[in-house]
Amino acid sequence: MSAEFPITREIHSIGDLFECAEIASKAFTYVVWFRGHADNSASWDLRPTVHRKFPNTGYESALVMNFRRRALSRHPRCPDSNDQAAWLCLMQHYGVPTRLLDWTESILVAAYFAVHNSKRETDAAIWALSPVLLNQAFDLPHIPALSNPELKPLMRPAFGASGTDKGIIATLYDEVDLRMLIQQGVFTIHADRTPLEQLADSQRFLQKYRIPQAAKSKLEWQLRLAGVSQSKLFPDLQNLASEITDQQERVLERKENA
CATH class of the missing domain: 1.20.5 (Single alpha-helices involved in coiled-coils or other helix-helix interfaces)
Known part of the structure; x- marks a missing residue:
């Protein structure tokens, strides 16, 4: 078993959130994305739900097939049958397990997801990611749109086609609904089943902050005051x-x- 990812610092207040955002911004130089976890334990690793719940792509492609087959009669604006990126986003939006992992450009939004259920008797955590440095680790010099042809090999296995089982890429997608706009949502797409923090040299593009259980209720209240x-x-x-x-x-x- 790999060593647990090191904690950069602790967060006790909304002021600490801004300090952590500044620390990450200086460390990574480029844009920073954030993700909140209600549980700080190693079992809450950086993997998409479909990789966490199911052992292989056979289950994943069955999810995709059944969703696409039955969504047409239930949703007025389903994507084109060949638009794999749009289908993955639609599935993610409605809670179907996919190979997408949600991130946000706002540390306040990430903190909300970390402490929303402040009565949970565990420490919480916020992850900070450099999407540029992550993609450079996979020889991609930019942050592509999910619909970019460069990412098709990472998506195809979810649709029962041949592709790749290697690579985790930070990606952007069109703001197709109000929720994505408000939450400042972005994604990583995971062909690789390895948790992001267990990749080689992951500390080059990741930082982790702990929110002690005793601080969660106060931070949740401060976030409500901040809207x-x-x-x-x-x-x-x-x-x-x-x-x-x-x-x-x-x-x-x-x-x-x-």
Whole structure:
């Protein structure tokens, strides 16, 4: 088993978030992406859900086939049958396991996902990634769009076609819905099943920050004060209903404990 990835520093407040963003920006020189994990343990590694849940691409291609076959009658604007990048993004958006891993350009958004359930009795973590340095490690000098022909070999195995099982690339995609815009969403696409932090020389393009369990509730409150909340990041009625219900439950809990 490989050694656990080292912690760069701890985060206790929203001020620490900005300091960590500055540290990452200086260390990587280029643009920085972030990802929040509600659990800091090594079992929450940097792998897409489909690689975490299923042992080979046979299960993955079955997911793709069944989703594409049945989505046409349920979604008014399905992608063209040959647009593999658009299909992967649509699946990712609706929670189907794919070989895409979500990142954000905002450390505040990443922190929300790390501490949203602050009652979880574990430390949380935020990862910082240099997409430019990651791609350079795979001999790609830029950050391509997911639809770029250079990435097709990484996508084809998900669709039951021959491709490659090597490579993890940082990629961009069109902001096809409001959620992607608000969350400042970006992706890495993983043909390789190895967790990102276990790649050789991963400390060249990755940093990790720990959020102690005792600091999560305070940080979640500070994020709400800064306007980073469930209904803002997921702008639909379902998440609005969940947020306002949670708010009133908190009010009641404070009154009962007064």
